[in-house]
Amino acid sequence: MSLDAAGLYALMPAVYRTRDAVSGGPLQALFKVLALQAGMVEENIQQLYDDEFVETCMPWVIPYIGDLIGYNSIYQIAAGIDSRAEVANTIGYRRRKGTPIALQQVATNVSGRPAVVVEEFRRVITTQSMRLPRPHHVACLNLRCSDVLENLHDTAFDLSSRTVEVRRIAPRLRNIATPDPAPIDIALHGGGRFNVPDIAVHLWRCQPWFVDHAPAFVIDAHRFKFHPIGLDAPLFSLPPTYPAFTHINTRLDVPQPIRRGEFERQLTDFYGPSLMLYADGVVVPVTQIYSANLADRPNGTWCKVAAGKIAIDPELGRIQYAADLTPPQSLRLSYTYGFPAAIGGGPYDRTATLGQEMPTAHPEQAQFFAQVGTAAFPDLASAVAQWNLLPAGSTGIIVLTGFERYAIDLTGANAILLASGSTLAIAAAVPVPSGGARDMVWNNACVTLRGNITVQGLPPPAMPEGETAPPGQLIVNGLWIEGQLVMGGNAAMIQMSDCTLIPGLGAANPGVSPCEPGVVVGNDSTFCMARCISGPIAANVAGSVRVCNSIVDANSPCCVAYAGLDGYSPGADLHIEDSTVIGKVRTRTLQLASNTIFFARLGRHDPWPAALWCSRRQTGCVRFCSLPREAITPRRYECLPPDASSAARFTPSFITLSYGHPAYALLSGVTPIAVWRGADDGSQMGVYHQIQETQAVSNVQIRTPEYLPVMLEAGIFLHPSQPMLRPAPPAFSYYHRAASCCGDDDDDSANLPGIGSNLL
Structure with missing residues (x-):
């Protein structure tokens, strides 16, 4: 404020200030009120200037500024998507309109999820004549290149060429029922992908969560697992961050499970940024690490590791030392796992809730106050025992x-x-x-606790007025x-x-x-x-x-x-x-x-x-x-x-109901749209209602057509999307499900698409 109450009062002639002091200061009190109101007016004037810029304007002004540049509103979601930032970047988007990097940046910004935009027309070819084969032509698939073969199955990084596909990639035109029984994929994309007007927008559903310096799960002296309770679970890549409009996303820029082949070919891209081993407090050098298939063999072993090496299986989350290496007394791990939301125990920030x-x-x-692992409280039982001695009303x-x-037994005499x-x-x-x-x-x-916990409520004391304690x-x-x-x-x-x-x-x-x-x-x-x-x-x-x-x-x-x-x-x-x-x-x-x-x-x-x-x-x-x-x-x-x-x-369909899988209890692409949009706010029903995936994908559908080149159309592909059929697993493994209670050993039948599948 330019002038406060004292400054305004000082502008009055001294004679009036003298008389006011004799009278007890009513004029000075009036100037305090005037200064307060003047401050409010001055603050409003300053805010009117700030409201001319989207970076500093009040939230209610954002739609009006957006209307000046033709901005259409999108859904506000919990992933931190702010209309202020999108309105501010709209000019930048439009300067790059029609380019893959603009489409990628828009899809990422409005959904809060990693995105990859693929121009499918670049993969369309004509069929070669068998009378004149050209083995070095781009149309030919190199069967000796494992990287190409691993990406063949409907991934965003499929580099193989395809003949033209006449089906549309855009969501098909249809009569929408209420409620809508059509699968989710029908609302996101059509049956085609490889055609001249086709643009594919790929979105990843799982988030990467980084675990730092966790103890390895010990199988024996030479074999370990990453998962804290010994499940077979895949390791994920941890994507780096880049400034906007500077980078076209590649495989390393999206969070998805690491395959054995790519871990072997790009070892330094994953070992260090996404995972690391610490043997007795010392970092294991990358020269000792190599990729291997550590799946169970018929005799119960995993595989024979090369001398002096440490094998890691990123698809199962397993580690095996070579027989000639002395295993460490303490093996700690830093790694990345994937999960769609911040639920269950995890390394995410719990400050806002706790x-x-x-x-x-x-x-x-x-x-x-007790910190477990210190000299005063070496384990949880000792801390609980000390707490049990405190009087009623304690915190x-x-x-x-x-x-x-920690292995615990908080039952019986050790109960809480x-x-x-x-x-x-x-x-x-x-x-x-x-x-x-x-x-x-x-x-x-x-922290992982291995054991049972009993909580015992003590009898309440008698209250003087007879009320309940x-x-x-x-x-x-x-x-x-x-x-x-x-x-x-x-x-x-x-x-x-x-x-x-x-x-x-x-x-x-x-x-x-x-x-x-x-x-x-x-x-x-x-x-x-x-x-x-x-x-x-x-x-x-x-x-x-x-x-x-x-x-x-x-x-x-x-x-x-x-x-x-x-x-x-x-x-x-x-x-x-x-x-x-x-x-x-x-x-x-x-x-x-x-x-x-x-x-x-x-x-x-x-x-x-x-x-x-x-x-x-x-x-x-x-x-x-x-x-x-x-x-x-x-x-x-x-x-x-x-x-x-x-x-x-x-009936809803899930990608998998196997606990430990990254897509655990996540709705699959064959789930009816009525379930995916059936919550009270238009989001999906179920535990992943909180991630507002429906609104995020709808934002991409709203924004993408605005930045597409003329006569092109786009479809959205979610990863993962299809239900996972259950293989024959070892006991309590990554894919393990308990024996059926249904009496027909067909618990996964609800995950099979098709009319009448749920009647099986």
Whole structure:
């Protein structure tokens, strides 16, 4: 402000200021009010100048500036897509209109996903005459080049030439029904790809997540795995970043699984930027690394590694030392894995969600603080034992650092005790290097616990007025639990967020049924789960359960995903939103089900009357959900299928339901559009509602035609898209699914496209 209250008051003649001081200063108070209002006017004038520029204008001005240059609005999505940036870059886009780099940049900016634009007409050729073969012509495919052969199957990097294809690449013209049973791929592209007017826009659905200095999973002295619980899972490439309009994306610029062949040919492009080995704290040199197929042999071995070398299988996430090498005492790994969203335990930033919870919001105010792995608290059991000695009403934090793995047994006498009014947080974090003892960053950390956990609520004290004492509260965040979580004793409140309770309880429990519950609520406790992956939930009818943005996986659509303690009686009252449930559900009251996929069916000779069974139908609401053919629910609103006769047409299809796969529980391209756009905001139903993929792809469809050359048309291709058929796997491997509960060993039949496939 040019003049404040004191400056304005000083402009008054001294005689008036003297008289005002004698009178108690009413004139000076008036000038303070005038200065405040003058400041508001001056600020508004300055903002009017700022509103002339898109970089500094108010948000409400952006559409008006965009209208001056013919900007059409797009969907605002959670991936950080800002209309301000797009309006500012519109002139830059149009200067490069019709070029692949402009199409690529527009597709990336409006979708928030890596994109590759392919001019398919560059691959179109004429058929050669067999009387005059030209082996060195570009039309001939070099069968000795493995890189070319690996990219033949509908990838963005297919360099082979094709004869012309008369089908259109643009989405086909059709009559759209309401709801729409057509597959997703029909709405994104046509059946053709290789023609003169064709442009293919490829979008990647999985995000890369980088894990730094995690301990390797030990098979024996010479064999290791990258996955923290020993699954076979592929390694991903970590794309670099480039300034806008400077780089045409190649294979290394998109996040997808690393193949053995490309890892061998481009070893230095992957080893270092995307993965690294540390043997006893020393970086393993790239000269010792080579690519190999480490799949299981009939005798249980993997392969014979060359002398002095270390073999890595990027497709299975396996490591094997040569027999002549001395294996390290400690092998740590930095690597990249792929997953569509920030759910379950992972290295992503959890500050925004966990920072709101007490006591993690203010660790310095907690009465109890323990960092596992220090001299005072060498393991989790010692920290829990110290917490159990505190009086009611205490607050505490137990921090597990980095990506460590711990074997635990928090059952029986070692169980976690929650007294009335107490709050305990158990979370993964990284200490601030230059901070205090309690300064933590809730990022780049995900700790694996191998064992069972029991939470025991203590009896509440007698209250003077006879009211009910508040229950104890446990907050769990950023963990992988390879075991079972059991709640017993008196009532308590458990809040789990950003955690993974391994479906089937993992390889650490080989004698346990894969359908065994991962969470058991044995009392009248309240269990809340947000952004989690879990096995089945067994909940006492006296309790209550809330599930948001999560996956509940019973390992089969015919197994029980949610029910009472005996696996048949009604479970606790259920509130579920934006989630995917794989398996049958029985609850007393379904208070609310919204934007959720219930993927379940009855098995052969199944005693249940319906795969989704609510005892009380007069209360509760089911809205914007995908339901099984047999469902006994309260009133429904905009749910699928619209009627029982069309159930097979609207059954969702997944790329895979195998836990550990990068596309786990992700809708495939043969899923009906009604499911992909069936949520209350027009996004997809299920757990990946949060990534707003439908809006992101729609943005590309809105923007791409504006920047295409004249007479050309485009189609959008998602990667991955097609359902993965299950091969014959070894026990609990990357592709492993538990034995079917359906009685026909055909749990994957719902993933097979075609009319009537779900009747098999």
